[in-house]
Amino acid sequence: MVRPRVRKILADLWGNRMRSLLVIASITVGLFAIGVIATLHRVMTEDLRLGYAAANPPNIRIVAAPFDQGLVDHLKKVEGVRQAEGLRGFDARLESRPGEWIGIEFKAVPQDETRQIAQVRLVEGKWPPGDREVVIEQYKIADVNAQIGEWITIELPSGKRRPLKVVGVVSDQTVGAFASGPGFFLAPVQGYVNQETVEWLQQDLPYTYNMLYITVDGDSNDETRLWEVANRVRDEMEHAGGTVINIAVRGSYDHPNRRYLEALAIVLVLLGFLIVFLSGFLITNTMQAIIQQQIQQIGILKTLGSRRYQIILLYMGLILVFGAIAALTAAPLAYRVAFQRVVPLAKTINMAYRGPRFLPHVILLQVGMGLLVPQLAALAPILQGSRISVREALSGVRESQQGRRGWFDRMILRLRGFSRPTLISIRNTFRRKGRLLLTLTTLSLGGAIFIATFNVQVSMDRYVDMVSRYFLADVNLTLARPERVLEINQVLSDLPGVAYVEAWGTARSEMILPDGATGENVQLLAPPVDSRLVDPVMIEGRWVKSGDQNAIVLNERFMSDFPNLRVGDVLRLRLNGKETDWIIVGYFQLAGRSSGLLAYTSRESLLRVINQPDKAMTYRIVAEGKDLSKEEQEALGRAIEARMAARGIRVLDVTTGSYLSSSAAQGFAALTGFLLFLASLTALVGSIGLTGAMSLNVMERTREIGILRAIGATNRILLKLILTEGMLIGFLSWIIAVLAAFPISKLLSDSISQALFGNPSTLAYTPTGFLLWLGAVLILSALASILPARNAARLTIREVLAYE
Amino acid sequence: MDSPALPDRQPIIRARQVVKVYPAGGRPVQALKGVNLDVYAGEFVAIQGKSGAGKTTLVQILTGVDRLTGGEVWVDGAALHRFDENQLAFWRGRNVGVIFQSFYLMPTLSILDNVVLPIDLCGDYHPRRSRELALELLRQVGLEEHAYKLPSQISGGQQQRVAIARALANDPPLIIADEPTGRLDSVNAENIFQIFQSLVNGGKTVLMVTHDEGLASRASRRLILADGEIVADDFVPISVSEATNKTDD
Incomplete structure (x- = not known):
């Protein structure tokens, strides 16, 4: 036979399903957010790092005057060099649309694909490319405007044009690795051809290299060591008659978008913490109401001999069950959503996504938090409830609450000029101040993060503007x-x-x-x-x-x-x-x-x-x-190009100012888009909090509602009463959210800015977030109140007056 | 009015100068004004008085449900005035069966579980034995066939019988009931009284607050409270020792 106290827990859980659902939903939404955040954090950190390392990226890149395979073989013997490969790289243009040319960076690869360094992953089509064929890197494939099997026109620096057949799409982890700045986002389209195609394209000295890729022995992430090896190779190269133009080094795990991910990780962790807090507030609020409703039962238990610790354990047991159900619900849901979100993000930051996988520590984190956080959040109400004397518990009257009326209550009581139902709504709003405070905190924080997202977006745009100040041309x-x-x-x-x-x-x-x-x-x-x-x-x-x-x-x-x-x-x-x-x-x-x-x-x-x-x-x-608009700049670019062509001047590249800005902004758009997703999650936590608080308010006032109905209150009046209360809370939360949005915007913006640029942000504000949240919170408040209001309106007078 | 003592027996309840003051808003209310009381094992005591006389307060003090403001209370040798809340709860669970006018059954537990609950909380809980004991108690109050129903599925009179079975779960020597028949019709009230009578016959001590003059008159002893004091006690002393009472005070 299961112990009666365990039965009580289960019976309480099942007996009031609506209330149980509310608590479970409160915990679930927090665990879900944490699950999504932890999964994304883990998957992105791991895949970016390991995916880059798996491509066997070069640790040293040397740009040099043309050299041959003999020199490469010779340099392989330099101390510290593990692998060395020569590479031919050159720039050209491709016709993306009739008359529109964009830059393309070619790398020549051996046809038999003996390449070991900077390996690419085939996404679609074939690899390696054959004669007069080109394979394109996936990130900017859309700019190429051609499908596999179609032909593209290449214009060489000499002005000659050549057709190439697109035969495949690959993912290359090293794009932007040796460019300065947000190299990946600003990198042109990457094309891969074989040595024969290079010859056909009439590049000078086709069977030579102009770049040397090197991987090193031992610790390939120690920059000092990389430079030591690089300098040895340079000396050897120059000694052998080569001309070194430029050297760059990079660690084996140092993906070009590592900083971008760091910024994202900071946002994830910050919001993760905030969501745990919000979820905690929500649980505290709901548990306070549950304990309030259970006070009489606590009195009975004490009368029957239950000691305080037994009561505490009893309710902690109940919370444990709530937490376990929430963790079981949230874990698969978070798994699904996180792996859905990671796919577009992986493309944006050129991450070698390794697919969905079981992450035991994320599950452990969710289960651990599901079991622990609700206990912490509910501890105060449980301790408070268990402390009540038997007499107070049985009578339902707390001596500490008797006869007290603060200045705020007196002020609310003195309010005039409103209809009676509106006055009831206003006074009801402030009746349970503790609950109101927690609800407002949850909703306001969610709102503040939502608003902050828009401010961060504007701040990022300002960064793009700042970059533009150094490139003001059209x-x-x-x-x-x-x-x-x-x-x-x-x-x-x-x-x-x-x-x-x-x-x-x-x-x-x-x-x-x-x-x-x-x-x-x-x-x-x-x-x-x-x-x-x-x-x-x-x-x-x-x-x-x-x-x-x-x-x-x-x-x-x-x-x-x-x-x-x-x-x-x-x-x-x-x-x-x-x-x-x-x-x-x-x-x-x-x-x-x-x-x-x-x-x-x-x-x-x-x-x-x-x-x-x-x-x-x-x-x-x-x-x-x-x-000038983007189109006007492009038109001017075309006119300039035509004029140059007419005068026989060969053009390598024409870029509009707006193209540069939009490329730089591309990375931020993904970042802020992601931020908005997380902000929506926090807003969801907030609105569940409001729904919960409104349901509890209505539940507790069931008897009052019965009395109101008994003296003639219609459904419409009841709906209005509850809606007014919900929307008043929503509006109050908006005011607090507006105030809180300023420091939160600064915190988020600075964190991202520190990670991306190494300095605090130049924060900007936009009314968009403030106004959008006002609309959203009012709609959410109305929605959060409608369900409890409808439930209240459905009750018969007999039911509500009999409510215990 | 002081209760006289029996020199050859120790009382199961001994209350001395019990004072209880409630802080009602700005003006404290004195609910008990120095009550002295001795109750002996095997007595069936009916406590009467008008509303606000202090009956419920006295019962709550004697069961340890409420703390006294002044004075001393011993129940079966335990000094309740020295116990903290937890000690009171544990002591109460094992030594007193408390019955309320509103039954106070756990609405989400079955009748059987309601009866087992006190054993689970502070008795010697054993799944099979406890269940058998609870079923036996339910059989004694005539509710064995309702064992697996919820409290809401049985009548008020039946609920009160469940409350009695629950009060007996840990086999306490003392049963204290606060208006147990207050919400019942006369037939059910009579049933409850009969159960109490049989408990007294079985050696238990029963204290019962009641407004029902007929039932009170059938108890072995009747106390009347007014304004926080015992104003009448029909206990017939074998040897009155006022001096002893005064010494005790």
Whole structure:
């Protein structure tokens, strides 16, 4: 025979199914959110890391003047080198739509697929590509606008066009690995062809390489060690007559989007904690009501000899059953939803998703929290309920509650000018202040996170705006080879729509560390000294000005990576194989640590250093009209390209300003989209809280409702009473949510910004979130009140007056 | 009015100068004003009085359901005034069977489980033995065939008989009932009284608050309370010792 006290637990659970469902729902929604969050966190962290490592990514990439397989074989013997492979990479353009050209980055692969480093995973079609065939990387496949089996047109830097057949789609984990900044998101379409196709495409010296991929022995995540091996390889390469242009290193687990994931992980963990709190409030609220309803039974139990600990254990047992049911419900639900959500996200951040899997620790976490958090949340009401004396419990009157009326109650009692039913609603709202407080907290926090999501979105847009301040042009033109600036200015100046043209110098350099070793890559950008297309945000010092000699302005990444470097110090860079000294005149803010090492100097200084006549490959063009749309920018780009073609000037790439911004924003859109999903979850927790509170309020006032009906209250009046109360709570919660949204927006925005850019955010606010939540909370409040109101209206007077 | 003592027996209940004050809003209300009472094993005591006289308060003090403000209470040798809430609960579960006017059965438990519950809480619980004992008690009150019903499925009189069976579950020497027949018709009230009478005949001590003059007159002893004091006690002393009472005070 099951012990009667256990029977009581089960009978209580079953006897009041609506109330039990409410508690279970409160716990379930929290566990569900935690399950989704923990699953996503685990799967993404694991798959991003392991997926990248599984591709056997290069630890060192060396860009060099063309070299052959003989040199590669020789370099394989260098100490610390595990694998070395030569690679041929080149840029071209592809026609995505008639007359529209976008950049494509080709990598040549051996036909027999003996490649070991940076292995790709076939998604669709075939691999490796045959002659005159191309395989495309999946992330930007949509931009290519061609299906497998279709032909695309490639335009080479020489201006020649060649058709290639698309034969497959692959996933390449190393996209953006060696680009600075949000490399993955800004990377062009990636295409893979074989060596024969390279020859056919008439690349110079087709059977040579211009890139060397190396993996190292031992710890492949120790950056110092990677640089040691890289420098040894460089020395050996140069010793063998090769010319090293550029070196970059990267750990075997260091996926290009690692920082993005870190930002996401922070959001996940933050919201996870918040949801646990919200769920806890919800449980406390519901348990308080349950204990309130059970007070008389507690009195009876005590009369029959039950001691306090037995009562506590009894209700903890009940909570345990609630928690267990919730965990069993939430775990499979969270599993399903999390693995559904991870698929689009995996594509967005180029994660090698390894499919749904059983995650025992997530289940354990859910079960553990399901059993523990409700106990903690319910502890206060249970302790309070078990402390009540038998006499108070049996009489239902608490001495501590007798005769007390605070200033707030007196103020509410003095309210005038409302109809009697409205007055009842207002007074009922504030009747159970503890419950109201918890309900408001839950709903307000959910709302505040919802509102904050929109503010974070705007803040991210502001980041894109900030990046744009350094690239203010409408069209960015890259030529196939350096052309005389005067000539290009002349060609473009009389083109309708063009207002202004600037020639920019760009160069890739390497830092020379104080001990003479080679350090990281530094991207050098060199606008004219009087450029109108850079509007820098200075952190320290000043921008480059006329008359400066070898002056350089560095981005904030230098500040965090090299804190000893100050304004006035000298920075040594290797440019085109030649070491030169640059004087640091200032630091500017771009996009924190995500942007890599970036420096601005004047075009004049750069030309002097690299000994180049007044020629440039990169031109930035501003249109006559202001704030051109994407289409207008594209039209101008086409016009510029046509003009160049007419003059026989070969164009490598034409990019609009809006394309750059939207590419940079793409990653954030996914991030904020995800944030919105999580915010909706918290809002759901909040609204379940409100439904629960309203149901409990109505349940407790069943007798009062009976009296109201007995004296003539119609269904409509009852509905109005309960709806007014629910919506009043909803509106109050909105006011608190608005206030709480400010610090929460700051917290979320700063956390993401720290993870992505290494600095606090420039927080912006938008009314969208505030207004949307007002609408949402009023609708939710109405919905949360309708069910209990309908239930109350359905009861007969006899039923409600008999209610115990 | 003081209760006289029997020199050759120890009382099962001994109350001395029991005072109970309730904090009712700003003005405290004195519900018991220095009550002295001795009850001996095997007595059937009926407590009477008007509403607000202090009957329920006295019963609650004697069962340990409520704490006294002043004075001392011994029940079967246990000094209730020195116990804390938990000790009172444990003591009560084993030593007193309490019966209420409103029955106070657990609505979600079967009749049988309601009877087993006190054994589970502080008795010597054994699944089979406890069940057999409960069924025997239900048989004694004539409700064996309703053992597996819920309280809501039986009548008020039957519910009160279940409450009596439950009060007897741990075989306490003392049964205290607060208006057990208050909600029952005369036939059911008579049934309940008969059960109490048989319990007294079996050696139990019964204290019963009642408004029913007919039933009270059939108890072995009648106490009348008014304004928190015992104003009448028809107990016939074998040897009255006022001096002893005064010494005890």
